[in-house]
Amino acid sequence: GAVVSQHPSWVICKSGTSVKIECRSLDFQATTMFWYRQFPKQSLMLMATSNEGSKATYEQGVEKDKFLINHASLTLSTLTVTSAHPEDSSFYICSARPGRAVGELFFGEGSRLTVL
Amino acid sequence: GENVEQHPSTLSVQEGDSAVIKCTYSDSASNYFPWYKQELGKRPQLIIDIRSNVGEKKDQRIAVTLNKTAKHFSLHITETQPEDSAVYFCAARFSGGYNKLIFGAGTRLAVHP
Numbered sequence: 001g002a003v004v005s006q007h008p009s010w011v012i013c014k015s016g017t018s019v020k021i022e023c024r025s026l027d028f029q030a031t032t033m034f035w036y037r038q039f040p041k042q043s044l045m046l047m048a049t050s051n052e053g054s055k056a057t058y059e060q061g062v063e064k065d066k067f068l069i070n071h072a073s074l075t076l077s078t079l080t081v082t083s084a085h086p087e088d089s090s091f092y093i094c095s096a097r098p099g100r101a102v103g104e105l106f107f108g109e110g111s112r113l114t115v116l
Numbered sequence: 117g118e119n120v121e122q123h124p125s126t127l128s129v130q131e132g133d134s135a136v137i138k139c140t141y142s143d144s145a146s147n148y149f150p151w152y153k154q155e156l157g158k159r160p161q162l163i164i165d166i167r168s169n170v171g172e173k174k175d176q177r178i179a180v181t182l183n184k185t186a187k188h189f190s191l192h193i194t195e196t197q198p199e200d201s202a203v204y205f206c207a208a209r210f211s212g213g214y215n216k217l218i219f220g221a222g223t224r225l226a227v228h229p
Contacts (some may be wrong), residue, residue: 034216043222103165
């Protein structure tokens with residue numbers, strides 16, 4: 001199956017700093033990647049759709065200036081949590097599907113962010 | 117709006133029993149419905165999926181049924197085993213570009229030996 005890798009797997013930062021999370025498709029090209037947020041014992045909440053070469057599409061209620069998404073290549077999307085605060089602490093997980101496929105989404109390992 | 121509802125939130129069964137998880141979706145144009153299994157601290161893994169042109173799909177102990185009219189789909193696990201214990205998420209692919217998946221709230225399944 002297709003492989004999606006995420007880095008870092010966990011990060012601790014101080015309040016007010018910014019954190020960047022990378023999502024890579026290792027063996028396929030992905031014009032679209034999806035960023036989800038998961039609170040403990042809760043569901044996967046779609047934050048935004050990352051589109052290669054264009055602006056990301058954010059879900060209602062997600063602050064685009066807070067969660068900056070850049071999809072600079074067909075294999076890399078990044079999520080930057082700007083001016084992080086404790087309430088931003090969560091499990092962030094990216095996903096992608098190969099090319100123009102419309103089936104299975106493959107998930108990265110997830111990144112656990114803790115803001116002190 | 118785009119919504120997937122999932123029930124129950126928790127499910128406890130004895131080993132060997134069957135487990136059923138149900139989901140409903142809001143967009144009648146949705147045409148793809150996957151089920152993911154997530155173990156603690158790990159990424160979600162696809163266990164089975166179904167497209168809107170079929171009503172049922174089976175893979176060994178796992179089956180999924182779809183009722184397009186009612187906008188309802190279900191996961192059936194037979195002969196449950198302790199290793200089936202995990203959180204299960206249903207999802208629906210919504211129309212309107214990018215084929216995004218919206219997930220249900222999840223069901224925490226516990227299979228007791």
